[in-house]
Amino acid sequence: MVNPKLHLALVHYPVLDKNDATIASAVTNLDLHDIARAARTYGVSGYHIVTPVADQHELVSSLRSHWVEGHGATYNPKRRQALELVELHENLPAAIVGIERSEGVRPRVVVTSARFADSSLSFSQLRRHLHRGQVILLVLGTGWGLAPECVASADDRLEPIDGPTDYNHLSVRSAAAIMLDRLLAT
């Protein structure tokens, strides 16, 4: 058994809107906090925010600094430990290069969607890969999900989270938490 090396990417471009058009979504404060806290709880190696929008980079940097170095770090040290995981990238290939540099190996890129009818990997298979030491980058989309070109370029498509109903509209924050629990809980 090894320490799993799971990285998480939250993609804001290219993602779909309600009408399946490709857009850049806005970074939200709560996506940063909720997913960083879950990532820290489950021992995730890095939480990668992907957006090409310069203003959004400034926003994320200033939020991160507040909690990691500023007043927030003393007000709530637990948030510091979570927000320290946040890294910023212009696009997904840049995130992959960054992870390859830090881990010494290119990560296997696994994309997620609530809509895959043709997934290539189950949760239990991915859990096995992780616990055998494979470096994984799990990619989540904001908005109405990852754009097709982002899905097509990945190594694997993870099976959707299957609730017991035919309704499947979890927030990306809930989906991230459930995925981490399924892949990394002891």
Place this chain on the structure above:
Amino acid sequence: MVNPKLHLALVHYPVLDKNDATIASAVTNLDLHDIARAARTYGVSGYHIVTPVADQHELVSSLRSHWVEGHGATYNPKRRQALELVELHENLPAAIVGIERSEGVRPRVVVTSARFADSSLSFSQLRRHLHRGQVILLVLGTGWGLAPECVASADDRLEPIDGPTDYNHLSVRSAAAIMLDRLLAT
């Protein structure tokens, strides 16, 4: 096998603040949406918002109406299906009475915390109770968690969510999603 009857309560009073003082926390828009969407995905029977603050009842009612009957219902019908689960109560005993009225039996009240050292119920035990047909009310606290009197009055204390690290500071939204997955996933 029966259809599990799980109700969820999100308590805003009495809960603790950072310094373990008892407070009434504010209802947030995202607690409503994220947890309602997860509840709907996992077939939860009711999502009970508990707060004694009259202003907050007005806020929740108007949000619920927007998505269930107003413009939101046509803009995004999926949100209607989720927000329909929301019910409002002055306090936890009122929520229990309401559930007893609709289900014909008093629910077993199970409280949650990230800090229980003396839990009385594991996830697998609770899952078994649910799938055998016992009506359960799972109670989550906002802020820094449920006040002691709320914990003391419950039938059971659920084991904390155990990540693989010693950090355990999930948002209540993430915790709710993980609990529903552990208890109700197929």
